[in-house]
Amino acid sequence: MGAAPGRLDRPARLAPSDVLRLGLLGVRIRRLRAALSALGISIGIATLVLVTGIPASGQQALNDELSALGTNLLRGVPQPGQDPPVVLPDAADRMAARIGPVTASSQVANTHQLVHRSDLTDPHDGLGLTVLAAGDGLLPVVGGRVRAGKFLDASTDRLPTAVLGHDAASRLGVTGLAPGRQAPQIIVGTQWFTVVGILDPLPLAPDLDRSVLVGWEAAKRNLAFDGHPTVVYVKAREDAIEAVSSVLTATLNPQLPGLVQVSRPSDALAAKRATDSAFSSLFLGLASVALLVGGIGVANTMYISVLERRREIGLRRALGANRGQIRGQFLTESVVLSLLGGAAGTVIGVLATAGYALYEGWRPVVPLTVLGAGVGGAVVIGVVAGVYPSVRAARLTPTEALASA
Incomplete structure (x- = not known):
């Protein structure tokens, strides 16, 4: 039976699993680059955990001392x-x-x-x-x-x-x-x-x-x-x-x-509340800086990846891949790199925080919100940092991508 009119001109629609496989392809083929990219985001997330976990442990030790003064x-x-x-x-x-x-x-x-x-x-x-x-x-x-x-x-x-x-x-x-x-x-x-x-x-x-x-x-x-x-x-x-x-x-x-x-x-209760407020502001500022640094690193990596992979983009466009599929590939790759780096950075940050707190004689404290922000923030960073590179890659026409490769 012949194909329905107009169906031959439509590009094949990719399932989410196919998009994920294409996103992982770049990670598997360029392992060293992927490892270095993930290392950048893991350092940022580890820093996020450290700069919140260590002050939180110190704050808990201080609060314990203040509570011993009869604040309640x-x-x-x-x-x-x-x-x-x-x-x-x-x-x-x-x-x-x-x-x-x-x-x-x-x-x-x-x-x-x-x-x-x-x-x-x-x-x-x-x-x-x-x-x-x-x-x-x-x-x-x-x-x-x-x-x-x-x-x-x-x-x-x-x-x-x-x-x-x-x-x-x-x-x-x-x-x-x-x-x-x-x-x-x-x-x-x-x-x-x-x-x-x-x-x-x-x-x-x-x-x-x-x-x-x-x-x-x-x-x-x-x-x-x-x-x-x-x-x-x-x-x-x-x-x-x-x-x-x-x-x-x-x-x-x-x-x-x-x-x-x-x-x-x-009176120690007032001091304890002032300490909580000061530490909360400190946590927010340090976490924001750490996430910003990690996001810039991922964005830079993905942008360079687009420039270096123009030939691959041109071939895929020539074989029928549409702009949405190209965007999905690079965006998925960005999220995967950030997720791997975020998970690794969270583990490293927790271990480093626990080691330092025990060395100081404190009770290790890592807020659960920070653990969630470690992995969740990495995913958000991957999405935000991958938007522009993926859009730029999708805008390349086959002839432009192959000619500039």
Whole structure:
């Protein structure tokens, strides 16, 4: 059967797989050129990852140090000097925990008892120490650590046991707790208490360094404690710390919220937010420069490739390839080169960032957006950088391409 009229003059339509194969053809035949072209974009993408990953790791290390200063810690206390004294509910910490952004809360209460090393010391000399009833979850809220022994827990809450702050242990002459030996005992009020733990210094709550901490229920049983807290500690998400602070007074004392004082967030929070903003601007600037350099490299490579391959373009046009097919071939080749270089550069950048961060003692951090930008940005670069060379190649007529080859 004869071909339909007009069908012989139409160039064969290429499937996407054929266009991809033609684009890969130039990469396979000119391997050294392809490797050098991919190397250019990989250096640009590796630089992108490095100049964002290393500052991000340093920023994370700085943020960790600033967070240790209590940027997300609030402290609620009754307004002093009131008659009668302001009393907080006995479940104040649990009431604060119901606030959405709050991540942890605990409380302490002054038992107004004196503490002595033994019954032979002056009964009126409390060594300037405070005896506090403490909740089981106090230590993680104030960022404390146990130097020796253990902290109060559910198993010791009702027992006459005590944990000493750093300064309190020094003043009471309790230098350590030896495993397997009898634990030292102290007198709180008129009761003997067994020391089960000693704390490291607490920068976020220095008043606890001069305190003797006893279980909440043990204080009620042995020290005539009324169960009302005098300090409530609250940890919340940093992005909502001001919102939590604004509602914490009404939460701790719904009837008289004006008679509760809430400490302001640490000044370190403002410094941390300023640091985040500065680093974000730095990331954007460095990433833009790295991508621009990589894009220029790919565009230059593809433009030179068009000039050197005019004979190939002319032959393909003479054999029936239309302009769209020529554009697709060179554009695909540009994207493939950029994609290979982007993948390689991303891997190199991540490895280099991790190595440098570990050398500095930081926790390696590479934002996921940067990893996506490494490969995705390479594809975009390939498209943008390949548009003009591919259009220029498609505009060449067969006679012009063969005559100038």
